Amino acid sequence: MKHLKRALHAFFLRLETLLEAGFGPRLNPLTQLGTLGWYLFWIVVASGIYVYVFFDTGVTQAWQSLERMGRVQPYAGGIMRSLHRYASDALVVVVLVHAVREFAMDRMRGNRWFPWLTGVPLLWFLYVSGITGYWLVWDRLAQFVAVETTQWLDALGIFAEPIARNFLDEQTLSGRFFTLMVYMHIAVPLMMLLAMWIHIQRHAHARVNPPRGLAVGTLAALVLLSLAWPAVSQPPADLDSVPARLGFDWFYLAVYRLLPHLGGATLWALLIGGSLLLAALPWLPPLRKGAPARVDLANCNGCARCFADCPFGAITMVPRTDGLPYEQQAEVHADLCMSCGICVGACPTATPFRRASALVAGIELPDRPLAGLREEVTAATTRLEGPGRIVVFHCAHDATDAALADASTAVVGLPCVGQVPPPFIDWILSRRLAEGVFLSGCSAHDCYERLGDRWTEQRIAGTRDPRLRDRVPKSSIALHWANASRRQSVAAALDRFRDRVRHPAVVAGTASAPRVDDTLVSGPGPRPSAWRIALQVGCYAAFVAALGYFATQPAYTALPGDVAVLKLAFSHAGAPLKPCRRHTAQELADLPFAERSATTCERGRWPVRLELDVDGRPRYAGTHEPAGLWNDGPSSAYVPLVLPAGTHRLDVRLRDDGDERRYGYVASREVTLAAGQNFVIEFDANAGGFVFGHARKAGAKEGARP
Amino acid sequence: MTLLEWRDEFRIGIEEVDHEHRALIALINAAHAHGVGADTVEAALGEIYAAITAHFALEEKDMRALNYPSLPAHKTDHESLLDDLREIMEAVADGHAPPETEFGNRLSDWFAVHFRTHDAQLHRFVAGLDPKGGLQP
Numbered sequence: 001m002k003h004l005k006r007a008l009h010a011f012f013l014r015l016e017t018l019l020e021a022g023f024g025p026r027l028n029p030l031t032q033l034g035t036l037g038w039y040l041f042w043i044v045v046a047s048g049i050y051v052y053v054f055f056d057t058g059v060t061q062a063w064q065s066l067e068r069m070g071r072v073q074p075y076a077g078g079i080m081r082s083l084h085r086y087a088s089d090a091l092v093v094v095v096l097v098h099a100v101r102e103f104a105m106d107r108m109r110g111n112r113w114f115p116w117l118t119g120v121p122l123l124w125f126l127y128v129s130g131i132t133g134y135w136l137v138w139d140r141l142a143q144f145v146a147v148e149t150t151q152w153l154d155a156l157g158i159f160a161e162p163i164a165r166n167f168l169d170e171q172t173l174s175g176r177f178f179t180l181m182v183y184m185h186i187a188v189p190l191m192m193l194l195a196m197w198i199h200i201q202r203h204a205h206a207r208v209n210p211p212r213g214l215a216v217g218t219l220a221a222l223v224l225l226s227l228a229w230p231a232v233s234q235p236p237a238d239l240d241s242v243p244a245r246l247g248f249d250w251f252y253l254a255v256y257r258l259l260p261h262l263g264g265a266t267l268w269a270l271l272i273g274g275s276l277l278l279a280a281l282p283w284l285p286p287l288r289k290g291a292p293a294r295v296d297l298a299n300c301n302g303c304a305r306c307f308a309d310c311p312f313g314a315i316t317m318v319p320r321t322d323g324l325p326y327e328q329q330a331e332v333h334a335d336l337c338m339s340c341g342i343c344v345g346a347c348p349t350a351t352p353f354r355r356a357s358a359l360v361a362g363i364e365l366p367d368r369p370l371a372g373l374r375e376e377v378t379a380a381t382t383r384l385e386g387p388g389r390i391v392v393f394h395c396a397h398d399a400t401d402a403a404l405a406d407a408s409t410a411v412v413g414l415p416c417v418g419q420v421p422p423p424f425i426d427w428i429l430s431r432r433l434a435e436g437v438f439l440s441g442c443s444a445h446d447c448y449e450r451l452g453d454r455w456t457e458q459r460i461a462g463t464r465d466p467r468l469r470d471r472v473p474k475s476s477i478a479l480h481w482a483n484a485s486r487r488q489s490v491a492a493a494l495d496r497f498r499d500r501v502r503h504p505a506v507v508a509g510t511a512s513a514p515r516v517d518d519t520l521v522s523g524p525g526p527r528p529s530a531w532r533i534a535l536q537v538g539c540y541a542a543f544v545a546a547l548g549y550f551a552t553q554p555a556y557t558a559l560p561g562d563v564a565v566l567k568l569a570f571s572h573a574g575a576p577l578k579p580c581r582r583h584t585a586q587e588l589a590d591l592p593f594a595e596r597s598a599t600t601c602e603r604g605r606w607p608v609r610l611e612l613d614v615d616g617r618p619r620y621a622g623t624h625e626p627a628g629l630w631n632d633g634p635s636s637a638y639v640p641l642v643l644p645a646g647t648h649r650l651d652v653r654l655r656d657d658g659d660e661r662r663y664g665y666v667a668s669r670e671v672t673l674a675a676g677q678n679f680v681i682e683f684d685a686n687a688g689g690f691v692f693g694h695a696r697k698a699g700a701k702e703g704a705r706p
Numbered sequence: 707m708t709l710l711e712w713r714d715e716f717r718i719g720i721e722e723v724d725h726e727h728r729a730l731i732a733l734i735n736a737a738h739a740h741g742v743g744a745d746t747v748e749a750a751l752g753e754i755y756a757a758i759t760a761h762f763a764l765e766e767k768d769m770r771a772l773n774y775p776s777l778p779a780h781k782t783d784h785e786s787l788l789d790d791l792r793e794i795m796e797a798v799a800d801g802h803a804p805p806e807t808e809f810g811n812r813l814s815d816w817f818a819v820h821f822r823t824h825d826a827q828l829h830r831f832v833a834g835l836d837p838k839g840g841l842q843p
Binding site for chain 1: 792
């Protein structure tokens with residue numbers, strides 16, 4: 001597990017660096033998976049609403065209405081339907097990669113368990129939404145999904161009668177179950193939206209919209225895919241035959257591929273057990289947890305800057321408790337605090353210029369107090385020599401480490417660069433402790449502590465409090481975001497920065513301080529824009545090509561060509577364990593008036609025994625217990641069997657009265673099964689016993705059923 | 707000799723802000739009274755700088771909570787004082803600049819003007835006398 005995580009971690013860092021080369025840090029799709037998920041969700045909702053306008057809810061109309069919509073208005077309905085499918089598939093990819101990446105980057109531990117835990121039901125909602133969607137089309141794939149899903153649900157054993165009997169064959173099919181699917185397909189995504197909202201509740205300034213460039217690119221790629229390769233239905237469903245070869249959406253339906261190998265019950269156990277394990281991951285060792293930030297009331301006037309900057313909503317402003325005439329004070333919720341120190345960087349009392357009083361900020365990290373930080377910087381800078389002296393502040397997750405320290409470079413580690421209060425930079429430069437301050441964080445737009453990079457940039461650019469003083473020369477400050485896989489890039493950026501610090505003339509000459517962007521030493525060097533665009537287009541193309549391909553290919557062979565499916569089914573109440581008898585006159589007289597009835601029956605019925613021989617050999621024998629708390633309900637059965645195509649002698653027997661000497665119902669028939677045929681033998685006591693195949697239709701017409 | 711004296715007309719009407727104003731004036735007066743060597747002045751200035759920074763943070767939060775329309779101008783004035791203060795601190799730290807009179811006068815001048823203009827305007831807004839907060843209609 002540890003090795004897997006380490007390998008995944010390295011993989012995602014490399015991939016991030018690679019994608020950043022094409023997309024730049026702002027549009028890097030790997031750091032926007034969450035927002036892309038939201039975005040794709042909205043595309044699916046919008047296209048779904050459009051398709052629903054033209055969709056007829058009905059067993060035969062459903063397929064026809066979609067087919068007609070695609071034919072009559074390929075430019076609108078056709079695209080919308082394709083968008084609906086492909087955006088849903090893309091959502092699966094984005095959500096799964098998002099989950100694996102958050103795991104690999106170790107962002108679900110300790111107090112960050114909340115989004116992880118709430119993400120687990122989201123996976124279920126996502127799959128249920130997709131599967132019910134495929135159901136609605138009522139084509140061959142929908143038929144496969146309906147039959148397999150109901151059989152699979154029956155393996156749970158929570159239904160009194162097998163719900164797969166709803167899809168026995170064409171003749172028993174009713175629109176009722178199907179209408180339920182329409183409601184499910186609307187209700188589950190709504191629940192998913194609610195769960196998505198809950199998912200991000202503990203994140204301050206949660207991002208839910210991707211940057212425009214990425215949004216436009218994604219939508220354009222999906223629309224092009226929809227035009228090039230429209231999503232269409234497979235032939236209409238026909239329950240009298242079993243679909244053999246199916247275009248298969250591997251994003252949503254891959255789990256059905258496992259069903260025949262594992263069996264329904266095992267698969268449920270795996271999925272439910274897997275989900276529970278997934279949900280428990282944040283609490284599995286190794287647990288890491290720093291001491292939570294602590295408020296020092298003597299230095300807190302309730303200015304709420306820490307509250308505004310905390311990425312995890314761990315700080316609230318509460319009424320003053322120490323009697324001073326302030327309205328509020330900050331309060332840290334230890335069970336939400338990630339000990340990142342971004343609050344310390346926001347505190348106005350965190351200035352190193354304090355000499356008379358002890359340097360204690362209004363909010364402090366017990367593990368990394370500011371007074372210690374000031375001492376460390378003082379000590380480290382005293383021994384720096386020569387021109388180009390630089391202090392590097394770096395975080396716990398970036399590419400920098402203590403090895404960068406040399407005669408002219410001091411390296412100071414912090415949980416997050418967001419912990420550096422801007423007055424510290426002012427102090428270092430104005431007191432000439434060093435000529436440059438280099439802030440190195442883990443990843444642009446994907447800070448491990450969520451907002452450390454954003455707040456640091458804004459504080460230094462002077463757009464967010466606490467602002468770095470205008471008169472501090474911005475050319476003496478560099479911000480560098482690079483994940484841990486890019487050690488060389490940090491060393492190179494540091495060298496470039498040192499050059500700049502030593503030869504200020506290169507950038508000086510402007511009266512005003514350069515904007516922070518100018519001083520930002522970016523990750524990989526600038527590349528030709530054509531190359532970047534090509535890489536972006538390549539990524540989009542590869543992504544949608546994979547979407548388009550795996551949405552139907554490779555085809556799934558659900559049934560080998562030369563077999564047929566025989567289904568045995570019934571819902572039949574066995575005989576009462578004891579026959580009812582008439583009340584005697586005395587008994588009647590003893591009964592309260594309202595409870596008097598002619599007969600008395602004991603509750604409880606005989607189980608129903610069903611046996612089938614094929615070509616003289618026993619093929620099925622089962623005892624079906626009566627349903628209900630008192631075992632007095634009907635017994636029911638749904639038994640699908642695969643037989644070679646051809647002519648077979650079928651002998652069926654049924655016993656419903658516990659009389660071991662005989663069978664109450666016996667039938668024998670020779671039938672010829674075509675390849676792929678779905679043949680049903682149903683027991684129906686009202687029709688006089690076993691009914692074979694389409695003979696049932698005639699029976700039904702005669703009104704044999706009550 | 708006291709440099710600045712608290713007067714009731716300085717009152718803004720926000721209790722915590724008035725409290726800090728009084729505390730700041732006391733702090734500045736104390737520094738002024740005791741300041742002798744450059745070393746002590748530097749230390750005192752460091753304290754004043756921290757206290758003023760924190761005070762401005764609080765006052766700006768209150769103004770934001772009140773949707774005070776003149777907040778940007780008011781904040782700019784705050785920042786210019788902080789800049790001035792830092793310049794004095796640098797001068798003192800570098801061993802030049804006549805400390806006491808220089809910083810004392812500059813601070814008291816700034817406060818006198820700031821109280822008379824920006825804070826008085828904020829006071830009128832808080833008291834409901836000027837709902838536009840000094841903005842021209």
